[in-house]
Amino acid sequence: MMRLEAKKMVATGDYTAAYGALLCDVDVVAAYPITPQTIIVEEFSNFVNNGITDAEFIMVESEHSAMSACIAAQASGARTFTATSSQGLALMHEMLFVASALRLPIVMPVVNRTLAAPIGIWCEHNDSMPQRDAGWIQMSCEDNQEVLDMIIMAYKIGERKDVLLPVMPCLDAFILSHTVEPVDAPSSDEVADFIGKYDPVATLDPNNPMAIGTFSPPEYIQELRYQTHVAMENAKKAIRETTKDFARKFGRDYYGLIEEYRCDDADVVLATVGTVTGTAREVVDELREKGKKVGLIKLRFYRPFPAEEIKKIAENVSAIGVYDRAISYGVGGPLFIETRNALYGLDLPVLNFLAGLGGRDVVKGDIEKMYEILLKAKKEKPEKEIYWIGTRGVSI
Amino acid sequence: MEIEGEHHPLDEYLRADRIPHIWCPGCGLGTVLNGFLHALEETDIDLKNLAIVSGIGCTGRIAGYINVDSYHTTHGRAIPFATGLKLANPKLKVVVISGDGDLFAIGGNHFIHAARRNIDMTVICVNNYNYGMTGGQLGPTTPLESKTTTTPYGNIEHPFNLCHVAHASGAVYVARWTALHARRMKDSIKEALNKKGFSFVEIIASCPTTYGRRNKMPTGLDTMKYYKEKSVIKHGIEPEKADIEIGGEIIVGKFVDIEKPTFNEEVEKLIRRFHK
Ligand SMILES: Cc1ncc(C[n+]2csc(CCOP(=O)(O)OP(=O)(O)O)c2C)c(N)n1
Ligand code: SF4
Ligand SMILES: [Mg+2]
Numbered sequence: 001m002m003r004l005e006a007k008k009m010v011a012t013g014d015y016t017a018a019y020g021a022l023l024c025d026v027d028v029v030a031a032y033p034i035t036p037q038t039i040i041v042e043e044f045s046n047f048v049n050n051g052i053t054d055a056e057f058i059m060v061e062s063e064h065s066a067m068s069a070c071i072a073a074q075a076s077g078a079r080t081f082t083a084t085s086s087q088g089l090a091l092m093h094e095m096l097f098v099a100s101a102l103r104l105p106i107v108m109p110v111v112n113r114t115l116a117a118p119i120g121i122w123c124e125h126n127d128s129m130p131q132r133d134a135g136w137i138q139m140s141c142e143d144n145q146e147v148l149d150m151i152i153m154a155y156k157i158g159e160r161k162d163v164l165l166p167v168m169p170c171l172d173a174f175i176l177s178h179t180v181e182p183v184d185a186p187s188s189d190e191v192a193d194f195i196g197k198y199d200p201v202a203t204l205d206p207n208n209p210m211a212i213g214t215f216s217p218p219e220y221i222q223e224l225r226y227q228t229h230v231a232m233e234n235a236k237k238a239i240r241e242t243t244k245d246f247a248r249k250f251g252r253d254y255y256g257l258i259e260e261y262r263c264d265d266a267d268v269v270l271a272t273v274g275t276v277t278g279t280a281r282e283v284v285d286e287l288r289e290k291g292k293k294v295g296l297i298k299l300r301f302y303r304p305f306p307a308e309e310i311k312k313i314a315e316n317v318s319a320i321g322v323y324d325r326a327i328s329y330g331v332g333g334p335l336f337i338e339t340r341n342a343l344y345g346l347d348l349p350v351l352n353f354l355a356g357l358g359g360r361d362v363v364k365g366d367i368e369k370m371y372e373i374l375l376k377a378k379k380e381k382p383e384k385e386i387y388w389i390g391t392r393g394v395s396i
Numbered sequence: 397m398e399i400e401g402e403h404h405p406l407d408e409y410l411r412a413d414r415i416p417h418i419w420c421p422g423c424g425l426g427t428v429l430n431g432f433l434h435a436l437e438e439t440d441i442d443l444k445n446l447a448i449v450s451g452i453g454c455t456g457r458i459a460g461y462i463n464v465d466s467y468h469t470t471h472g473r474a475i476p477f478a479t480g481l482k483l484a485n486p487k488l489k490v491v492v493i494s495g496d497g498d499l500f501a502i503g504g505n506h507f508i509h510a511a512r513r514n515i516d517m518t519v520i521c522v523n524n525y526n527y528g529m530t531g532g533q534l535g536p537t538t539p540l541e542s543k544t545t546t547t548p549y550g551n552i553e554h555p556f557n558l559c560h561v562a563h564a565s566g567a568v569y570v571a572r573w574t575a576l577h578a579r580r581m582k583d584s585i586k587e588a589l590n591k592k593g594f595s596f597v598e599i600i601a602s603c604p605t606t607y608g609r610r611n612k613m614p615t616g617l618d619t620m621k622y623y624k625e626k627s628v629i630k631h632g633i634e635p636e637k638a639d640i641e642i643g644g645e646i647i648v649g650k651f652v653d654i655e656k657p658t659f660n661e662e663v664e665k666l667i668r669r670f671h672k
Binding site: 032033034035038042045049059061062087091116119 | 468470471472501502504529530533536545548
């Protein structure tokens with residue numbers, strides 16, 4: 001691969017994701033196009049075409065094949081990369097479990113797009129969140145800088161020997177994927193120094209034959225499940241350490257699994273995910289100016305889930321809200337379910353706000369409404385847990 | 397948009413609220429839609445008894461524009477949906493209209509098995525040599541040496557000859573036309589609609605935006621001129637002899653028209669055997 005100097009670029013989220021893979025010197029990319037992800041692999045194919053990297057670029061006939069090809073390549077010792085969205089991720093579902101169970105740290109950005117039916121192309125998290133139990137580390141990005149940094153950290157975290165899990169950095173369709181922002185890109189030397197070489201525990205090798213993923217009787221599988229579970233727990237420590245190392249090296253601190261904003265003396269806090277966080281931060285500042293003690297938690301990781309971190313904050317507030325851009329029908333938003341689970345035993349209202357499904361904009365007024373409900377919940381017991389913000393036919 | 401006092405003879409077939417369509421100027425899909433609707437008009441098919449299914453892609457949008465029961469499915473899955481419709485309601489006329497990528501890459505498996513079973517349906521494939529909707533990547537019909545976004549030095553993958561695939565898989569009716577052959581295409585679609593069993597019509601269309609521009613045919617008209625120059629009608633030819641190569645002849649015509657019991661007929665036979 002050619003050496004790349006550190007630079008300031010102005011780039012879309014998709015370009016940034018491709019550039020991240022380039023900086024991490026991936027060996028193999030297998031991909032199938034789908035809006036709004038297509039540009040990621042298209043840009044990467046340009047890097048290959050222009051001789052900037054000697055990575056192999058494999059064209060396949062579906063996402064299922066893309067993930068299959070990545071699994072095989074990674075199992076033979078290569079560092080791999082692919083990207084997808086929505087229907088493509090759903091079609092990959094079967095292979096996601098194979099990647100994690102074989103402990104292959106593949107990195108795959110997912111550009112969050114609504115899952116059919118009906119067909120839509122805009123942002124919703126109902127593509128990545130149903131992959132919850134597939135054994136992938138999942139993180140969400142707020143801006144394009146974070147997209148780049150998360151991809152670099154994804155390789156570092158996933159390839160750690162105490163983790164060895166695939167990683168899915170998520171970015172919101174169009175809001176990030178197609179929007180241009182300034183991004184600080186480190187040099188390829190710095191990135192290589194940070195993530196090191198991929199050093200697989202075991203690889204396919206014709207001179208030393210080995211079978212992987214073979215038929216296993218009940219005598220073996222339960223222990224394998226346990227080990228993968230432990231790996232996901234270990235990922236929390238790996239994430240905390242990696243964000244610290246990253247801050248030391250690159251000067252940008254992501255503070256572990258979550259980020260707190262004005263939570264210290266807050267009465268109520270709202271937990272958000274993805275790009276809505278930027279809007280929520282502004283609302284917090286405005287409400288603070290009006291004397292309202294509100295705070296914000298940015299939920300970066302969905303798997304592993306930052307239960308301890310949230311609990312610590314919740315112990316000092318009187319109500320907590322969770323914003324979700326996906327719904328588990330009949331129960332509530334996925335992040336809400338996790339949060340309530342994490343806060344089991346604490347006596348405070350945990351409320352869920354659903355907004356922006358199918359790609360509808362979430363504006364400041366929507367978030368003000370969420371805080372309004374939370375502040376009210378501080379004083380009197382709320383009559384319900386789940387609030388559908390800006391939904392026709394539903395009164396709040 | 398309504399022009400006062402004007403009425404297009406095909407208006408009743410279209411969902412006016414969905415027009416204007418999304419297709420690019422010079423795209424062959426409008427011609428295909430037009431040909432299909434004219435063919436439909438010439439059959440006795442009751443519109444209330446017709447279902448149109450398509451997958452995802454520029455071609456896949458066709459289902460949404462036609463004012464009959466239509467299903468815009470997921471990418472590659474039009475044929476299984478259509479199979480379900482036909483088996484649940486054998487009296488229904490079921491038509492699949494979709495792209496080369498949808499029907500033969502991600503959904504290729506379904507095509508060969510529906511043809512093998514001789515499910516009574518008509519499949520119309522608009523072959524524009526690439527994935528139009530996602531920006532012009534290599535697909536399963538991209539001719540050797542063609543340039544696409546994913547084959548900047550020319551395609552090295554051997555393409556499918558769709559009519560050969562259909563024939564080898566068991567289709568009872570197989571025809572190919574280009575979008576230039578508007579009248580013959582219409583006639584073939586009509587025959588296919590009237591045919592009992594798995595009928596297949598391939599229409600080689602133009603996609604100036606993502607394919608043509610990279611292959612010295614920047615406008616729809618350039619593509620039509622090329623098709624005019626290269627097309628040769630050879631009815632009844634063995635489909636395997638009708639491969640498509642860049643710069644070579646484009647063999648068009650009706651290749652296969654045979655009789656064979658359909659899947660539903662076999663099911664009925666089986667039932668009769670046990671209910672004597
Ligand atoms: C599972 C899945 N993967 C990828 C896509 C993205 N996608 C939409 S259309 C398309 C290709 C369409 O090509 P073709 O069928 O030839 O139709 P055309 O646009 O050329 O008419 C792809 C890959 C999708 N919708 N679903
Ligand atoms: S991209 Fe190609 S197939 Fe799609 S509408 Fe435009 S010309 Fe037609
Ligand atoms: Mg096509």
